[in-house]
Amino acid sequence: MEKIRKKKRNTKQKAVVYQVVLDSHDHPTAEKVYERARKELPTISLGTVYRVLKELVSEGKIREIVVNKQSHFEGRTDFHHHFICRECGKIEDVETPLCRYTCKKVEDKGYVVEDVEYKFYGLCSKCAQKLGILEERAVQV
Amino acid sequence: MEKIRKKKRNTKQKAVVYQVVLDSHDHPTAEKVYERARKELPTISLGTVYRVLKELVSEGKIREIVVNKQSHFEGRTDFHHHFICRECGKIEDVETPLCRYTCKKVEDKGYVVEDVEYKFYGLCSKCAQKLGILEERAVQV
DNA sequence: GTACCTGCAAAAGTTTTGCGTGTCT
DNA sequence: AGACACGCAAAACTTTTGCAGGTAC
Numbered sequence: 001m002e003k004i005r006k007k008k009r010n011t012k013q014k015a016v017v018y019q020v021v022l023d024s025h026d027h028p029t030a031e032k033v034y035e036r037a038r039k040e041l042p043t044i045s046l047g048t049v050y051r052v053l054k055e056l057v058s059e060g061k062i063r064e065i066v067v068n069k070q071s072h073f074e075g076r077t078d079f080h081h082h083f084i085c086r087e088c089g090k091i092e093d094v095e096t097p098l099c100r101y102t103c104k105k106v107e108d109k110g111y112v113v114e115d116v117e118y119k120f121y122g123l124c125s126k127c128a129q130k131l132g133i134l135e136e137r138a139v140q141v
Numbered sequence: 142m143e144k145i146r147k148k149k150r151n152t153k154q155k156a157v158v159y160q161v162v163l164d165s166h167d168h169p170t171a172e173k174v175y176e177r178a179r180k181e182l183p184t185i186s187l188g189t190v191y192r193v194l195k196e197l198v199s200e201g202k203i204r205e206i207v208v209n210k211q212s213h214f215e216g217r218t219d220f221h222h223h224f225i226c227r228e229c230g231k232i233e234d235v236e237t238p239l240c241r242y243t244c245k246k247v248e249d250k251g252y253v254v255e256d257v258e259y260k261f262y263g264l265c266s267k268c269a270q271k272l273g274i275l276e277e278r279a280v281q282v
Numbered sequence: 283g284t285a286c287c288t289g290c291a292a293a294a295g296t297t298t299t300g301c302g303t304g305t306c307t
Numbered sequence: 308a309g310a311c312a313c314g315c316a317a318a319a320c321t322t323t324t325g326c327a328g329g330t331a332c
Contacts (some may be wrong), residue, residue, distance in 0.1 A: 009286060009331050045289045069210040083252055096243050106235055110266030111224055117260040125251030150306055150311060186314045191297060
């Protein structure tokens with residue numbers, strides 16, 4: 001009783017959305033992808049962008065990151081994590097070791113770990129500097 | 142120019158919501174907290190539950206975990222992480238080492254790390270067992 | 283030709299908010 | 308008394324979905 005695999009079609013919409021995500025290095029939301037895709041294909045609809053993004057994610061061609069309950073997308077699919085700046089909202093890639101030790105500890109409980117997601121929150125270097133200056137000023141005043 | 146700190150009041154609603162979260166060990170959603178709170182205080186509204194939960198989180202008295210773009214709440218506020226079962230949806234606490242090495246690597250980039258969030262996705266022990274059995278059957282048939 | 287995909291618009295689901303009233307201090 | 312909080316309902320926002328027409332293969 002295997003599920004029948006539907007034959008996927010190649011459409012302009014899919015190609016454009018995929019290319020937009022690959023070309024974007026700022027982890028755009030669906031809305032942002034939509035804006036950018038429209039420059040290439042002005043008739044594309046937001047609904048289609050959502051459908052294509054979901055399809056690309058499930059095919060493993062792109063990755064989804066959820067920040068503030070909103071989906072963001074990226075073309076990188078290798079193992080890495082994210083830092084989110086609480087000041088400017090920017091999402092930046094973070095390279096970390098695989099942390100096998102941590103996963104082991106989880107698996108020792110009988111869990112099957114299929115995916116791991118690390119998120120670091122705080123201030124990016126630019127905002128840290130900016131706020132550092134503000135704090136100094138505040139102290140002086 | 143310091144912001145005026147509003148004096149917080151003690152109301153029945155706040156006490157009940159807080160107690161519900163403290164007594165719950167299954168990471169309830171706002172809706173679930175609402176259901177449970179109503180048993181104690183039938184006139185409480187969902188809006189108030191949302192407002193109180195947000196306040197408790199910002200006071201650091203409870204913690205918020207976002208899973209599937211939906212907020213869940215817990216009374217534990219010490220350092221720990223979460224495992225989410227893709228099969229039954231259960232959220233379980235996970236004790237992990239502080240992973241200072243990983244944070245250090247992030248801070249080396251000039252970032253100020255204020256909070257860290259690890260999420261592990263996969264199958265809890267119960268579901269892993271259940272699905273293991275199913276797979277065996279499938280193979281036999 | 284047919285199955286799949288798209289655009290459009292409506293619906294769904296969670297969370298927030300404005301407003302008038304109630305209540306803590 | 309006065310500031311703050313509550314209940315109610317509407318609004319806000321992101322994401323999903325149903326449908327009729329269009330398109331890839």
